[in-house]
Amino acid sequence: MKIGLTFDLRSEYLKMGFTEDETAEFDQEGTIEAIENTLNQLGFETERIGHIKQLVTRLAAGEKWNLVFNICEGMHGNGREAQVPALLDAYAIPYVFSSPLVLALTLDKSLTKRVIHYAGIATPEFHIVNALDDIPKVNLPFPLFAKPIAEGTGKGINGKSVINTKEELADRCTSLLKEYKQAVLVESYLPGREFTVGIVGTGSDAKAVGTMEIFLNEKAEKGVYSYINKEQCEDLIEYKPTFGADKASCEKLALDAYRLLGCEDAGRIDIRMDKNGIPNFLEINPLAGIHPEHSDLPILSKLNGITYEELMSQIMKSAIKKVKK
Numbered sequence: 001m002k003i004g005l006t007f008d009l010r011s012e013y014l015k016m017g018f019t020e021d022e023t024a025e026f027d028q029e030g031t032i033e034a035i036e037n038t039l040n041q042l043g044f045e046t047e048r049i050g051h052i053k054q055l056v057t058r059l060a061a062g063e064k065w066n067l068v069f070n071i072c073e074g075m076h077g078n079g080r081e082a083q084v085p086a087l088l089d090a091y092a093i094p095y096v097f098s099s100p101l102v103l104a105l106t107l108d109k110s111l112t113k114r115v116i117h118y119a120g121i122a123t124p125e126f127h128i129v130n131a132l133d134d135i136p137k138v139n140l141p142f143p144l145f146a147k148p149i150a151e152g153t154g155k156g157i158n159g160k161s162v163i164n165t166k167e168e169l170a171d172r173c174t175s176l177l178k179e180y181k182q183a184v185l186v187e188s189y190l191p192g193r194e195f196t197v198g199i200v201g202t203g204s205d206a207k208a209v210g211t212m213e214i215f216l217n218e219k220a221e222k223g224v225y226s227y228i229n230k231e232q233c234e235d236l237i238e239y240k241p242t243f244g245a246d247k248a249s250c251e252k253l254a255l256d257a258y259r260l261l262g263c264e265d266a267g268r269i270d271i272r273m274d275k276n277g278i279p280n281f282l283e284i285n286p287l288a289g290i291h292p293e294h295s296d297l298p299i300l301s302k303l304n305g306i307t308y309e310e311l312m313s314q315i316m317k318s319a320i321k322k323v324k325k
Contacts, residue, residue, distance in 0.1 A: 001320075003039055004049045004065035006072045006084050006095075007032055012051070013075070024227065025073040025152050031291040035069060038312045052084050059091055067323055068095040071287060078150055078182075079104040081287055094322040096315060098264045098286040106261060106284050107150050109185045116281050119260050121253060122274075123281040126187035129173045138169060143189040145224075146172045148180040152285060154227035156180055162189055162223050190280055192273025194225060195242060197254035198288070198297045200314045202264040202321070208251040209311065210304030211242040212296075225270075233294065241303040253279050261286075265318040266311075268297050 010026035036046050047065065049055050052072060068088055074080025082100035089100065098106075106112050116123050127138045128149070138144070144163040148156040156176055163169045169186070176184045198209045216222065220229045220236035229236045242250065254269035261284060268288040271279045289295030292308040301311045 001044055001066045001323075003044045003046050004068040004093075005032065005036060005046055006049045006051070006055055006068055006070045008051050008072050008074070018075075021155065022075075024155050024231075027071060027289075028291065031071075031289075031295075034292045034308070035071075035290060035312070038309055039069065039316070041309060042313055042316065044316070052087065055084060055087060059087070064091075065093060067319060068093055069319075070095045070097055071290065073152070073287065078108060081107050094319070096265050096319040098267070099262070102262050102264070102286055106263075106286050109147070109149050109283055110183070112261070112284065113185075113187075113281075115261065116257055119256075121257055121260070121281050122278060124187040124190055124272075124274075126185055129177070129184040129186055132174060132177065135170050135173050138186050140186065140188055144169060144186050145189040146176060146184050146186045148176055149183040149185045151180065151182075154225060154230045157224055157226045158228065159221045159224065159226070161226070190272040190274045192275065192277060193246075194273075195246070195250045195271045195279070196296050196300060197250050197269045197271060198266070198300045199254060199258045199263070199269065200266045200311070201318050203259060205318065206255060206258055206263075208255060209306055209314070210300045211247050211250045211254075212239045212300040212303050213242050213246075214239060239299055239303060241300070250279050253281060257281050257284055266297065266315045268300075 008026040010023045010028055013023045013026055039046050049058055070084050072084040074083050081103040085095055086100040088095045110128050113123050113126055125140055127140060129135055142164050145161055146163055160172055163172055173184050194214045195211055197211045199206050200209050201207050214225055215238040217236055250271050257269055258267055263286045267286040269284045270282040272282050273279055288297040292298050298308050298311060
């Protein structure tokens with residue numbers, strides 16, 4: 001089976017003149033090598049395609065693949081993660097991971113939370129700040145948490161994200177609106193423990209591959225799983241597998257959210273407990289990072305006894321069902 005690889009290589013975009021922050025979600029060469037080598041070990045033939053514009057050129061030349069392993073995040077627009085799968089749908093080429101509908105919905109944290117809340121899944125109360133005039137309309141008790149509405153990898157999250165006063169709220173929202181040129185999600189800050197759950201499969205076949213708890217050490221930015229903490233996780237974060245009742249409750253919430261949103265093949269759900277120890281949905285990543293040592297999904301899988309090769313094998317078994325339809 002011939003597998004095409006679509007990805008946004010960070011070094012390419014940096015050479016184009018984009019900044020470190022703008023390319024924070026994009027992949028390093030090591031990630032692409034790990035995916036390619038592991039797929040080859042699993043018996044697949046691979047071919048690198050690259051980003052969406054390179055894909056357009058290849059499709060226009062009449063090239064095809066049995067399946068595309070897509071991890072493109074996209075650069076422009078609020079449907080940026082949905083662009084590659086939408087293009088592949090137009091050419092009837094199946095791909096790994098979720099559909100354009102799912103990727104467009106889940107990139108917008110507020111729309112995702114509305115769907116989650118409507119379904120009765122616990123998630124912090126929230127308010128959307130689209131412009132400066134909306135800041136005084138936020139009517140939630142402190143402390144609060146603010147982040148860009150459509151970013152990942154901890155972008156826009158730092159020690160100032162936890163807000164305790166009206167002045168801090170105004171300053172943080174003003175800064176985020178200016179820097180990211182998108183709405184700001186303001187939600188109740190939950191004081192409890194933080195977890196992330198990995199899921200593999202689709203629909204009724206979806207299953208949790210493990211849950212891990214996130215511990216910030218003394219050198220880490222306090223109270224937040226921030227961009228810096230994620231980028232320097234080897235030095236700032238300790239990850240531990242979760243067992244017992246905490247594991248069961250987190251994985252139930254994660255699977256409920258994953259299936260409700262229609263995610264496919266694999267993904268990751270971030271969870272934080274409230275003051276009563278009840279797990280709450282924070283956000284979902286249906287294009288979870290997949291670097292073998294640096295990304296949460298492979299890390300939590302390894303902590304739960306699943307090797308990188310086995311994780312990739314499970315993802316591919318789920319995706320290949322699309323080829324056989």
